[in-house]
Amino acid sequence: MPYVNVRITRDGVTTEQKAQIxxxxxxxxxRVLGKRPDLTHIVIDEIDPENWGFSGMLTTEYRKNEGNH
Incomplete structure (x- = not known):
């Protein structure tokens, strides 16, 4: 029973996009591992950008600074 947890920032991802994922x-x-689709679980967690940090700052701050590089 595969279980995959996908975490993304909550940025207007549509239901259709999630279904495709x-x-x-x-x-x-x-295809790769021969796992049965009826036993495969995929969970998508959407995280608010202000609750996700990388590169030493919150995603919201990083995005504000993206255009300044």
Whole structure:
């Protein structure tokens, strides 16, 4: 029973995009590892950008500074 947890920032990702992510990850696990789709679980966690940090700052601050590089 594969379980995959995908974490993304909450930035207007559509239901259709999430469905595509689930379908494609499921297909990859079936094709590469022979895993059964009916036993494959994909969970998408959407994190508010102000709750995600990298490069020493919150995502919201990083994005504000992106245009300044």
């Amino acid at each position: 689930v379908a494609e990850i499921t297909q990859t696990l079936q």
